[in-house]
Amino acid sequence: MNQDEIFLREAIQLAREGMNSNQGGPFGCVIVRDGKVIGKGCNRVTSTNDPTAHAEVVAIRDACQNLGTFQLDGCTLYASCEPCPMCLGAIYWARPSRIVYAAAHDDAAKAGFDDSFIYQELEKKHEERHIPMHQLLRDEAGQVFREWVALEKRIPY
Numbered sequence: 001m002n003q004d005e006i007f008l009r010e011a012i013q014l015a016r017e018g019m020n021s022n023q024g025g026p027f028g029c030v031i032v033r034d035g036k037v038i039g040k041g042c043n044r045v046t047s048t049n050d051p052t053a054h055a056e057v058v059a060i061r062d063a064c065q066n067l068g069t070f071q072l073d074g075c076t077l078y079a080s081c082e083p084c085p086m087c088l089g090a091i092y093w094a095r096p097s098r099i100v101y102a103a104a105h106d107d108a109a110k111a112g113f114d115d116s117f118i119y120q121e122l123e124k125k126h127e128e129r130h131i132p133m134h135q136l137l138r139d140e141a142g143q144v145f146r147e148w149v150a151l152e153k154r155i156p157y
Helices: 003-020 055-067 085-094 107-111 117-121 138-150
Strands: 028-033 036-042 075-081 096-103
Touching: 003 036, 003 055, 003 075, 003 096, 003 117, 028 055, 036 055, 055 085, 055 107, 075 107, 085 117, 085 138
Parallel strands: 075 096
Antiparallel strands: 028 036, 028 075
16 A cells, blocks of 8 residues: 555545544545645534635644644645635645545535536636625725735745
């Protein structure tokens, strides 16, 4: 058995444990660097009333806290299921070296976790989305970005 299978099975077991302890849906994630688990999480959406508490986000928060950084360079993220769009965004911001996942998003959809509508929404114009988006005060907000660029003590990411 190779390392990917070992750590992926650990993510699958976290999914099962989280589900059976009523923490949330059947999703688990572990983050590994140099053969060692540095972060883990299971879905905690319903137990914390936090719609962002997906297993991958929980694991990213855990790993970053344990490493004392906001980047996961050199890490592999193992997820029991293909990451949803929100988690994929969080993963890209965290910048691990790679992702290994087990179940596909189609498998999750069959169990009631269908995120296909989000992918469809992303293709639409802002004003045509299910939750319409309206832009205001762009110049005022842009000023904050200009201030950020000029800030000497900023920490780029």
